Amino acid sequence: MTPTTPQDRPSPDPDLAEVAPVLAAVRAQAPLVHCLTATVSMALVADGLLAAGARPMMTETAAEAPVLTTVADALSINLGTLSTDGMDGIPATVEVAVREGRPWVLDPTAVGIAPVRTPLARSLLTQRPTVVRGNASELLVLAGSGAGGRGADATDPAEAAADAARAVAARTGGAVAVSGAVDVVCDARRSRRVDRGAALLTRVTGTGCLLGALTAACTAVCEDPVEAALAATVWLDVAGELAAGRAAGPGSFRMHLLDALDEVGREVER
């Protein structure tokens, strides 16, 4: 029954320790994140933001989305299952975020052969997103060097897209995060590999969309886009590892992932 000394504690996860201040800032400031996002994953994105301590707002019409962006702390634009409302509302909403100086994240889901979202994503790049988050094939399309995936899943390994990511970052002046078995977060000068996460993250719809929205939450509390994108990536990856250890399959994984987003990094904060 000797008292626990600091030395007896398990060492904190070094990846988590690095990003813990960003997680703590999201929890303390509860940024309001306006999301124009894939219908299919809207609930996971909103619940994931709430679990992380942020607050979601989700309206995509041209009639309301731009005005509502004026009270948001960050904006997340995801092109998955792009509706007519989304097509109409996205450009004006991004313009408001840029004009008001709000950080914003572009998630070019499933660009490639999709005839509306592919040119839309390219034109949105000129609005200099704070972070672009996608998989390898999406980044290759944006950089002009790939044909895109089938659906929303990647066909090229994340590292193969590292050159494309740097090229996109050079154009936007922001950060780029490439998700895959190994994640890469970079800007035009720096590049970081994150070799964390769990295979089950690919068995639940919308975990990529959630990463984009979580990245937006982090940009609201952290000036450096690379640090913000890195924090969101580590946050979701470590939560995925915890959830995978507790899950019996993809259904229970989804539930444990949300619980873990609320839990991850709190012991580092103490």
Next chain:
Amino acid sequence: MTPTTPQDRPSPDPDLAEVAPVLAAVRAQAPLVHCLTATVSMALVADGLLAAGARPMMTETAAEAPVLTTVADALSINLGTLSTDGMDGIPATVEVAVREGRPWVLDPTAVGIAPVRTPLARSLLTQRPTVVRGNASELLVLAGSGAGGRGADATDPAEAAADAARAVAARTGGAVAVSGAVDVVCDARRSRRVDRGAALLTRVTGTGCLLGALTAACTAVCEDPVEAALAATVWLDVAGELAAGRAAGPGSFRMHLLDALDEVGREVER
């Protein structure tokens, strides 16, 4: 090993005991509730109604929603993530409910600065909703005395909105339910406080929307709007308490909440 006598049983929850006849009537009659509701919380609302023993129907287009309302037992109108389909379909759908004598609930989610839903909510008040359900800042906006919240969360305590709620109820002739740490259910003459629930209810998207739809289900089986709104409020609050006791975080809370909606009040019925 003495046999259990009635006296040995734990006393039933007095709040639940009061509303148990309404819960039992929902379970017995399985009312069909037509919901035009926020896209982000559609699944929680539908699953919550099913867990409670009601039946959801969810179509929002002007082309189909009014006709489908003729076979519904109650209507729930929620303005969150208002789509163009919803903007177009809501007024004609409410007119059908009113014409057919169906009870209907208005949930003015996120009114305030939103330029379409704010005047829409005000004009719908003239159709005399059976129950208006919202948070304090939404009620203040409807009563003309507040600027609205940021997004869907309240910035004023529920009790501060009690005057606004009574003012709105005086205009509609129905009930008003104000959700918050303490809930208030009132009409122009009566007012009830409900000091139940769990903080985790604010960590899952759409629990407020679900309360609106559950209120609609209760109005379908209970003539008195205040009693119906009180029953739905206690139902969700007590289910939230049960779920909070079983949950490890917001993900598992959402699952336990649905289980608890199915469970709450059954022991009182026996």
Next chain:
Amino acid sequence: MTPTTPQDRPSPDPDLAEVAPVLAAVRAQAPLVHCLTATVSMALVADGLLAAGARPMMTETAAEAPVLTTVADALSINLGTLSTDGMDGIPATVEVAVREGRPWVLDPTAVGIAPVRTPLARSLLTQRPTVVRGNASELLVLAGSGAGGRGADATDPAEAAADAARAVAARTGGAVAVSGAVDVVCDARRSRRVDRGAALLTRVTGTGCLLGALTAACTAVCEDPVEAALAATVWLDVAGELAAGRAAGPGSFRMHLLDALDEVGREVER
């Protein structure tokens, strides 16, 4: 501690054993299933397909859905909560699937009094869906012999619709699957009863929509439409039985159902 011999193993489920090759083919080939489906159940459908080993794609606009169908392995059309985007996009998307020789499934959710989807479903029958999947009252409407249900739930027992199902199959040349307490899968010549499943499947929104999408996944890997529809039906029913045995209510049932879709039939494959 005698070693386990094959004879000691529990006999495999005979229904599962019959369809196990189809389940294994879905897992091996991971077909990309394009779904234009009810908004309310989009997440369950996508997560269910992923749990089963298939890959979902979900875009419903006329601007993008037809083009994206060219890279899909199968198409699932569900008319529940039909949006304006869906109304506009469905006919052209089905035309592409037919022209490209892709199997496709029609799920005529809630046809009857709905003024758009009822004629739409009838006109889509002329495009000869590989499988039509619905409940008894929906099949009666399609065959011209019923008035439809209230909302999405059936009012006639599945077997009463067997004649209607055969009549529809005779027109399309494909298979018809009728869901109910007892499921029926037939074409113009053959008919199979499946007396499996769990009552909790009716307490979660979208399990019927998921069955339609899972059927589409099976048609992508199995030439015989009756075999494909039978495999999907048994897959969901047996997963429902497993989940019902583990669930405390409809919320936990939904989670266990997704886990079980990933689990069912694997022991037969070994």
